[in-house]
Amino acid sequence: KQEVTQIPAALSVPEGENLVLNCSFTDSAIYNLQWFRQDPGKGLTSLLLIQSSQREQTSGRLNASLDKSSGRSTLYIAASQPGDSATYLCAPYTGGGNKLTFGTGTQLKVEL
Amino acid sequence: EAQVTQNPRYLITVTGKKLTVTCSQNMNHEYMSWYRQDPGLGLRQIYYSMNVEVTDKGDVPEGYKVSRKEKRNFPLILESPSPNQTSLYFCASSFRTDGELFFGEGSRLTVL
Numbered sequence: 001k002q003e004v005t006q007i008p009a010a011l012s013v014p015e016g017e018n019l020v021l022n023c024s025f026t027d028s029a030i031y032n033l034q035w036f037r038q039d040p041g042k043g044l045t046s047l048l049l050i051q052s053s054q055r056e057q058t059s060g061r062l063n064a065s066l067d068k069s070s071g072r073s074t075l076y077i078a079a080s081q082p083g084d085s086a087t088y089l090c091a092p093y094t095g096g097g098n099k100l101t102f103g104t105g106t107q108l109k110v111e112l
Numbered sequence: 113e114a115q116v117t118q119n120p121r122y123l124i125t126v127t128g129k130k131l132t133v134t135c136s137q138n139m140n141h142e143y144m145s146w147y148r149q150d151p152g153l154g155l156r157q158i159y160y161s162m163n164v165e166v167t168d169k170g171d172v173p174e175g176y177k178v179s180r181k182e183k184r185n186f187p188l189i190l191e192s193p194s195p196n197q198t199s200l201y202f203c204a205s206s207f208r209t210d211g212e213l214f215f216g217e218g219s220r221l222t223v224l
Contacts, residue, residue: 031210032210034212034213036213036215041218042217042218043116043202043215043216043217043218044155044202044204044213044215045215046212046213046214049211049212089154089155091213093209093210095209095210096209097143097145097160097161097162097168097209098145098157098160098168098169098170098171100157100213102154102155103154104152104153104154105154
């Protein structure tokens with residue numbers, strides 16, 4: 001059974017800092033991995049989907065990397081802003097209709 | 113606007129009173145899924161559907177039913193709700209099972 005760990009569970013940084021969120025997973029036989037953002041009381045929004053054949057995927061100030069063999073992914077946020085405050089979840093996909101496993105997330109607070 | 117719509121967004125009910133949470137997507141997605149989110153447990157899949165008339169159990173299906181009579185709709189039915197079904201529920205959809213997942217805004221259910 002896939003297990004997903006996200007470290008740290010919570011993070012508080014001053015505005016403007018570059019930061020890295022970590023995601024590790026136990027089953028490396030994944031097809032892809034998604035990073036999501038969840039604002040309080042809201043649904044999840046997909047930020048990046050990185051295929052197993054890719055090493056990196058970028059969208060604006062966000063960069064996700066994937067090291068499939070070691071079971072790790074990182075989400076890099078450049079020049080953080082208060083609007084980036086949210087919970088970030090990663091979810092590796094191992095195939096089939098029920099093989100998307102979510103981590104419990106990293107709660108990020110970016111302070112002025 | 114492409115979206116996944118859930119109703120109701122908030123509901124307080126009593127044990128044993130049947131209820132249905134509706135989910136509708138306007139993106140012509142094949143795949144739809146229901147999750148529940150609980151503190152400390154993260155997101156767990158309840159049921160999913162690969163296409164019309166095709167549904168299957170996720171990780172926590174007990175106490176829930178679903179149907180997929182039309183491509184756009186995937187209602188979640190609680191025949192006899194119990195307090196342990198108090199949770200935040202999310203519907204999600206995607207073009208394929210390995211595709212970008214789109215979430216609804218969530219339905220917060222309290223069972224007294």
